[in-house]
Amino acid sequence: MGFWIVAGAGSVLVALAIWAGFFRPRGGDRPAAAYDLQVYRDQLKELERDVARGVLSEADATRAKAEVARRVLEADRALQAAGGAGSAGRRSDAGLLGAGLVAMVAGAIALYWQIGAPGYPDLPLETRVTLVEEARADRPGQAEVERSLPPRPPIATDPERAALVAELRQTMETRPEDIQGLTLLARNEAALGNFRAARLAQGRLVTLLGDQARPEQLVDLAEMMVLAAGGYVSPRRRRPCSARLRWTRATGLPAITQG
Incomplete structure (x- = not known):
């Protein structure tokens, strides 16, 4: 409740500040007819x-006064017309401003209600x-x-290469401990987008190499x-100490484990 009170009070204060600034008189708002009227009076x-x-x-002054009086009347009519149009425009602008302020505050509350967590306690x-x-x-x-x-959509590839990879799969079924074959199979399966098959082949390769597994193979x-896993990092179980990467000053890389 405290959050809503503070947020609501802040929103109202900001809206009032904008509203007051809109109605504050400005020197540049005076119409040109007002200046003309002042000149004629002078x-x-x-x-x-x-x-x-x-x-x-007296005769010349009378004729001059008549001319100036005519200009005063024209300036006064122009000033009244400008004032009426300005008042109407001002009222229209005030209505738009009021609607905009209400929409802004209501939109902020609705947005927070949608993506925020009202009533969520502090943690x-x-x-x-x-x-x-x-x-x-x-x-x-x-x-x-x-x-x-x-299932992943198949990656378009050369039919000849796909046939070679299929043949390599069959070969590795009969030679599951062939280090070079597992290396080729893992790389080609990854190139075809078969990441699970590539992961299984690479995991088999690292298991067979044991302490001889190179850092790049673990990477x-x-x-x-x-x-x-589609970009997901699963829980990792630690391998034997000699078969994983440790944090070193030379590489700056953390230990990588299989899971």
């Missing part, structure tokens, strides 16, 4: 002073870490994720596992 006063000083005769850092650890421990394994994924296995 001219009438100047005529009176000229007559008093004897610079201008201390320790609780967040515990929740993350629990989610990490309970996430599905590699095989489960692979089974849940829909390839980790990459194939992620690709086979």
